Amino acid sequence: MALPLSETRQNEKLSIHNGIATTIVLNISNNYFPLFAISVLGATNFQIGLISSLPQFIGMFAMVLGSMILNHLEEKKRFTAYSFLAARFFLFLMFFVIYLPAEFRSWAFVLLVGFMNLPGSFANLSWQSLIGDLIPDDRRSRFFSERNKVLTIVGMFSTFLIGILLQQFEKSSPFPFQVLFVTAFLFGLIEVYYLLKHKEEKKKKKKEKKRLSFGLEVFRHKPFLYFLFCSLFFNFGWQMAWSLFSIYQIKYAGATAMWISLFTVANQLAQIISYKWWGRMADKHSNAKMMILVSAGMASAPVLTILSPNMIYLVLVNGFSGLFVSGTVLILFNQLLEVTQEEKRSVFISNYNILLALVAFVAPQFGVYLLEQTSIDMAMIVSTILRGSSAGVFFFLYLFLKKNQSKSLPAAFI
Secondary structure, three states: OOHHHHHHHHHHHHHHHHHHHHHHHHOHHHHHHHHHHHHHOOOHHHHHHHHHHHHHHHHHHHHHHHHHHOOHHHHHHHHEEEEEHHHHHHHHHHHHHHOOOOHHHHHHHHOOOOOOOOHHHHHHHHHHHHHHHHHHHHHHHHHHHHHHHHHHHHHHHHHHHHHHHHOOOEEEEEEEEHHHHHHHHHHHHHHHHHOOOOOOOOOOOOOOOOOOOOOOHHHHHHHHHHHHHHHHHHHHHHHHHHHHHHHHHHOOOOOEEEEHHHHHHHHHHHHHHHHHHHHHHHHHHHHHHHHHHHHHHOOHHHHHHHOOOOHHHHHHHHHHHHHHHHHHHHHHHHHHOOOOHHHHHHHHHHHHHHHHHHHHHHHHHHHHHHHHHHOHHHHHEEEEEEHHHHHHHHHHHHHHHHHHHHHOOOOOHH
């Protein structure tokens, strides 16, 4: 049973407030993990790769456990909020990394980043399921495009301010990073507060659900199965370059905290400009069709990045790629909700996230492996090829969903 419209609107406002806190947490912490690891802790390329991939490896196991917990909950809100709280506590622990013996610091930091994703995966999985329940289908595109736009504006300003702050200190100074980690933890408390204020309708427990189930029956739902293949293929090409971008910008181009902030600001500004357009186009042409364009656009980022180490040029490249990042974030999630069945949505999402976590673990390590075995140029080019190939894969998904939809319509509407 759907919530009254007044409560749905209130949940949308609370979700935006919660999202603002989440955005600030991520923008003043996660964005600077590689810089802290390289400039302060002296981390290796392998350890930088682990900063991207280890959280996903741990997340795989968390998704399995989280999906089983989620399926037996009457209320998702509290589980979501306390999972976020546990994840943010790891940011507080990062404050103390610099006080460890030098030989243990980088590994301790990598492990904290990795294990933070245990409660973090619980939080993300349950939030996706919760928000899917709270926001009706007919309000999603408009709401998420507006929400994402607001959060990106907040992220842009917070990132820019942090860049100015970090620029006032020596590149190898740990103090400003310690301040960021504690501040991020405090904003995490605000994040939890707004989550707990959401209105959620309790679901009655079904007594017949006693046997252990991993929800493998969802893979028999063909729209979900085909989307899953397309999304995993795209994400492999996308995520294999995540560590490579950080390594190239910091080690090859010599970017400081200020330049990294400008890269992020340019990317986020482009997302702000394009969010509503992607939302309108998805409503007009379908999510699957727009993912063809998203994939093609995302393919340009790696190869454009390696053309020059010039900082101003890299700011422009990050701005251009942001036009397609907004489409990726908005359309992939909406497409996931579209191909899932409402009564088993949490099971669909948990299985999707488990497999996505596997890809997100392997892909950055594959990217770093290519870097070590060949060169940064070759690794980036491979990412571009895989991302570009995703456009063709999503084209076939679009044809399938279009055909499947026409079969479900009465003859008068075909």
